[in-house]
Amino acid sequence: MIVLGIESSCDETACAIVNEKRQILGHSVLSQQEHIAFGGVVPEIAARAHLEHIDEIIEATVKKANISLEEVDAIAAASGPGLIGGVVVGVMAAKALALALNKPFVAVNHLEGHALCARLSNDVQYPYLLLLVSGGHCQILIVKDVGEYERLGTTIDDAAGEAFDKVAKMLGLGYPGGPMIEKRAAVGNETRFSLPRPLIGSPDCNLSFSGLKTAVRKLIESYSPDGTLEHANIPSQDIDDICACFQYAATDCLVRKLKRAISIFKQKYPLGKDLVVSGGVAANTYLRTALQNLAQQTELIFSAPPIRFCTDNGVMIAWAGLERFEKGYINELDFKPRPRWPLDENAPKAAGAGGVKA
Ligand code: KG4
Ligand code: ZN
Secondary structure: OEEEEEEOOOOEEEEEEEEOOOOEEEEEEEEOOOOHHHOOOOHHHHHHHHHHHHHHHHHHHHHHHOOOHHHOOEEEEEOOOOOHHHHHHHHHHHHHHHHHHOOOEEEEOHHHHHHHHHHHHOOOOOOEEEEEEOOOOEEEEEEEEOOEEEEEEEEOOOOHHHHHHHHHHHOOOOOOHHHHHHHHHOOOOOOOOOOOOOOOOOOOOOEOOHHHHHHHHHHHHOOOOOOOOOOOOOOHHHHHHHHHHHHHHHHHHHHHHHHHHHHHHHHHOOOOOEEEEEOHHHHOHHHHHHHHHHHHHOOOEEEOOOHHHOOOOHHHHHHHHHHHHHOOEEEOOOOOOOOOOOHHHOOOOOOOOOEEEO
């Protein structure tokens, strides 16, 4: 079984072809550089760039896979949530291919792509506990099966990646901020400044990063003669230290709330054995190490996608599409892309998910 997947929900135009033996036959990712000057993704520019490049990305992927399109069994596309202009481009391309080739179309929730991605590279069994941390989302979920999610906690304000991006922007480190913060933090002193751990005492699995971001802002402003962010003059070593303290605080929040989630998971599913992290922030080695330690302490097995497949890519969409297709979950060609699409509304037959069973 061979599935082609397309991703275009943010600023990566990507495509991949995978098979049921967990082999990646080919994949291509184009990270749009057009947004760097703006310090964040500009939806209109993203949509236009997807449109310009989607055909060549699909073509390049098929070429790498060294197969003919007729050999593909289903066409999947990230169909939401995301920037709708971009999502529409990927979905239309997938539907056109499905129609021309007379193959089924599979609408994949972008978050499900992140959620299932680790199963491609690791032996992760359902049910498992998942920390999904990306630029737009931050959730702790139990993944019971394809399309079956139970959300234990979520951020009540910023997503983790968003916090990394905003802190990086305040420090003038560019976009996306996560990789730059990680790099600077690696040579910083994480105990130099004491930063808050918002919501950490609340008896639930929810998270909050807005207070942490504000604390960093105040710290940066303290380096400014007139108290404004723009005039802050921070020595390079201090930037490293701020990055390290922020990364430490953010990771600490995630680890502490995950501890709570692990007890709930174990109570509900005593046989569950996997702790998985996914999404762009899962590319962060410091976080991966902290979660590896947490898994060890709590006798779980830690897994994460390879770093290059943590940020948006076509492989995760093709793989989630394949898992859906294997179960017979395909979609009609009139499926409407969804700018908002909570993962726990992703059940194959849930209202609005547009799923049909083959
Ligand atoms: O999953 P993703 O590519 O896009 C969304 O679905 O949002 O995640 C992008 C996010 C950005 O906020 C980026 O700063 C963050 O992932 N990120 C990182 C790292 N690499 C990417 N955050 C922390 N450390 C990293 N190494
Ligand atoms: Zn993503």
